[in-house]
Amino acid sequence: MPDDKPLTGNMRSDGVALDLKAYERAGGYEGLRKALGGMTPAAVIEEVKDSNLRGRGGAGFPTGLKWSFIPDKAPHPRYVVANGDEMEPGTFKDRILVELDPHQLVEGMILAGYATGADIGYAFLRGEYTVGAERVARAIAEAYEAGYLGKDILHSGYSFEIYLHLSAGRYMCGEETGLLNALEGKRANPRAKPPFPPASGLFGKPTTINNVETLCNVPHIIRNGAGWYRGLSRSKDGGTKIYGASGKVKRPGLWELPMGTTIREIIEEHAGGMRDGLQLRGLLPGGASTDFLTGEHLDAPMDFAGVQSVGSRLGTGTMIILDDKTCPVGMVSNLEHFFSQESCGWCTPCWSGLGWAERILRAMEEGRGKPGDLEKLAFQARFWAPGHTFCALAPGAAEPLQSALKHFRADFERHIDEKRCPWK
Amino acid sequence: MLTPEERTEIEAEFPHYPNRKAVCIDAMKIVQKHRGWLSDEALDDIGELLGMSSTDLDGVATFYNLLFRRPVGRHVIYLCDSVSCWIMGGDQQRNHICKRLGIASGETTADGRFTLLPVVCLGACDHAPVMMVDQDTHRDLTPEKIDQILEQYD
Structure with a gap:
C-alpha cells in the first residue's frame, strides 16, 4: 500500500x-x-x-x-x-x-x-x-x-x-x-x-x-x-483528504492528498490549472453550500481551520471552479434553484425565502432585475442563518449567495443596470 | 394486488427493519421497478401489506425524486441540472435532448419511449455534463454522444 x-x-x-x-x-x-x-x-x-x-x-x-x-x-x-x-x-x-x-x-x-x-x-x-x-x-x-x-x-x-x-x-x-x-x-x-x-x-x-x-x-x-x-497530514486535522475539482480546469478529478494541501496546489498542479484562455474568477471550496473564495485565497490550506480563516468552509473538499467566461449571477441562480427545490418545506425562512431569492436571481438573469434586488437578497440570506431553521440546508444556501454578493457585486449590478445578462 | 414476485421482494426487506412501515420506501421502489410508476392502486396494494394508508404512502412518495406518481416512458433520462454540469454546458445538452425528442423537460415522448427529468447533481462532476438513463450513468456528454446513447434504448 x-x-x-x-x-x-x-x-x-x-x-x-x-x-x-x-x-x-x-x-x-x-x-x-x-x-x-x-x-x-x-x-x-x-x-x-x-x-x-x-x-x-x-x-x-x-x-x-x-x-x-x-x-x-x-x-x-x-x-x-x-x-x-x-x-x-x-x-x-x-x-x-x-x-x-x-x-x-x-x-x-x-x-x-x-x-x-x-x-x-x-x-x-x-x-x-x-x-x-x-x-x-x-x-x-x-x-x-x-x-x-x-x-x-x-x-x-x-x-x-x-x-x-x-x-x-x-x-x-x-x-x-x-x-x-x-x-x-x-x-x-x-x-x-x-x-x-x-x-x-x-x-x-x-x-x-x-x-x-x-x-x-x-x-x-x-x-x-x-x-x-x-x-499523513500537513495540518492539525489528521490524515489525508480526497480533494476534487470540477468546472473549466484542464483536468477535473479527484486526488487523495495530505490534509492541508493548499487550494493553489490542488488547482494548479493536480487539476492542471485553468483551460487555455480562461482565468479563475472564484471557487466554492467544498460543494454548493460553501462561501465563494477568489484568486486572493489560493494559498489557504484546505483543512478545516485554513478554509475558515479565509471566510469559507472545507465542506466536502471537492471544489467547483468559476471561470471568467461564466456568469457568476447565473451560477448563483443555479445554486439557489437547487436549494429551493430540495428544501423539505419545514421551516419558513427556507421554503419561503429560497424560492423568493431564486425568483429574483432568475429575473436578473433574464434582464428583469430591479433596483433594490441586492438588498432583498442580502436580507433573505441573513434570515437563513443558523438558528432560524431546523437544519443546515438554508444556512448552506446562504453561503454562496452572501459571498457572491460580496465578491461579484459589480456583476450583479451590471445585470440590473443593463437589464440583461452580460454573458449571454 | 401485488404480484407474487413483488410481494416476495418486499417481504425480503422485512428482516432488515424493526417494523413494516420502515420498509415502505423500498416497497414503493420495488413496485415501481415492476410497474414503471406508482398508481393509486399500487399504493393501495403496498399499504395493505404494510398496514399503512395510501395517503401516508402518498405523502412519502411525493417527497422523493425517484418515486413517480405519474406514468413515465419506458426509459427515464435523468439529466443533471446542478452547478458543475451547468458550468460545463448542461443547458445546451438539455436543449439538444428536447429538440431531438420533441419534448420539454418533464415530458414523455408521444411513443412512450422516453421521459426527460431534470435531476440534482449525479456525483460525477469531473465528467460533466452527466445524465443517467434508467440505471446507467453517461458522462462527458456532447450532442453527438447523446444521439448515440439514446439509440441504445428502445
Whole structure:
C-alpha cells in the first residue's frame, strides 16, 4: 500500500472493485482483527480521537468525540449509519470509495459498531449510485461469508449486522436526522435537536452517523495507529483528504492528498490549472453550500481551520471552479434553484425565502432585475442563518449567495443596470 | 394486488427493519421497478401489506425524486441540472435532448419511449455534463454522444 494514500492507493485503475481477497492482501480487515483481538471499545474510540480524524461529510465534527457520545449504559439495539447520500452539488468523492473499494467502508462500519457497542449498521447510499450499490452489496455478502459480519465475529463474542438501504432521492437525506427519517420510511424532514442521535436516533435508539469517507479512514487508523495517521497530514486535522475539482480546469478529478494541501496546489498542479484562455474568477471550496473564495485565497490550506480563516468552509473538499467566461449571477441562480427545490418545506425562512431569492436571481438573469434586488437578497440570506431553521440546508444556501454578493457585486449590478445578462 | 414476485421482494426487506412501515420506501421502489410508476392502486396494494394508508404512502412518495406518481416512458433520462454540469454546458445538452425528442423537460415522448427529468447533481462532476438513463450513468456528454446513447434504448 502506498503509505501516503491509504484510501485510494489500492484502487485499481481499470475501474474494477477490490474483492475480499484483494482487500485482505492490501491489509484489509487487519484493523478489525486487531480491535477485536485485544482492544476495548473505549481503546478504539481513544485511538480515533488521538488520530484527529474529523468528519468528511461537510461539518467536520471530530469522529472519536462523536462516538464517545453513546453512553456505556445506552439501550440496545444501537445503530451505526454510513451516510452515503452524496448529493451535495459538485461532490463526487464517496462515489469512488463505494465503487472501487467497498470493503473499506464495510470494515469501517464494523469498527464503528464495535466502538459504540452497536448491533446493526445501515449503509445508506443514494439510489443513483447503482454501481456502488451492487458492489457494496457484494462486499457485505463476502464479509458475512468470511465471518467478518454476523454472530460472534472472528470468535470475539461481538455480533454486528449490516444492511444496505438505497435512497429514493432527496438532498435532505444527507442531513443526519433527515436520513434517519428516511430510513424509518418517512419524509426526510429534519428533527428537532435535542435529543441528538446518540441519545435518540434511528427508531428512537442510540445512533452514530458518519460519512462514507470518514468511515473509510477508520480501518487504517486502527491498523497503523493514530500517530501514523496524524503524520499523513500537513495540518492539525489528521490524515489525508480526497480533494476534487470540477468546472473549466484542464483536468477535473479527484486526488487523495495530505490534509492541508493548499487550494493553489490542488488547482494548479493536480487539476492542471485553468483551460487555455480562461482565468479563475472564484471557487466554492467544498460543494454548493460553501462561501465563494477568489484568486486572493489560493494559498489557504484546505483543512478545516485554513478554509475558515479565509471566510469559507472545507465542506466536502471537492471544489467547483468559476471561470471568467461564466456568469457568476447565473451560477448563483443555479445554486439557489437547487436549494429551493430540495428544501423539505419545514421551516419558513427556507421554503419561503429560497424560492423568493431564486425568483429574483432568475429575473436578473433574464434582464428583469430591479433596483433594490441586492438588498432583498442580502436580507433573505441573513434570515437563513443558523438558528432560524431546523437544519443546515438554508444556512448552506446562504453561503454562496452572501459571498457572491460580496465578491461579484459589480456583476450583479451590471445585470440590473443593463437589464440583461452580460454573458449571454 | 401485488404480484407474487413483488410481494416476495418486499417481504425480503422485512428482516432488515424493526417494523413494516420502515420498509415502505423500498416497497414503493420495488413496485415501481415492476410497474414503471406508482398508481393509486399500487399504493393501495403496498399499504395493505404494510398496514399503512395510501395517503401516508402518498405523502412519502411525493417527497422523493425517484418515486413517480405519474406514468413515465419506458426509459427515464435523468439529466443533471446542478452547478458543475451547468458550468460545463448542461443547458445546451438539455436543449439538444428536447429538440431531438420533441419534448420539454418533464415530458414523455408521444411513443412512450422516453421521459426527460431534470435531476440534482449525479456525483460525477469531473465528467460533466452527466445524465443517467434508467440505471446507467453517461458522462462527458456532447450532442453527438447523446444521439448515440439514446439509440441504445428502445
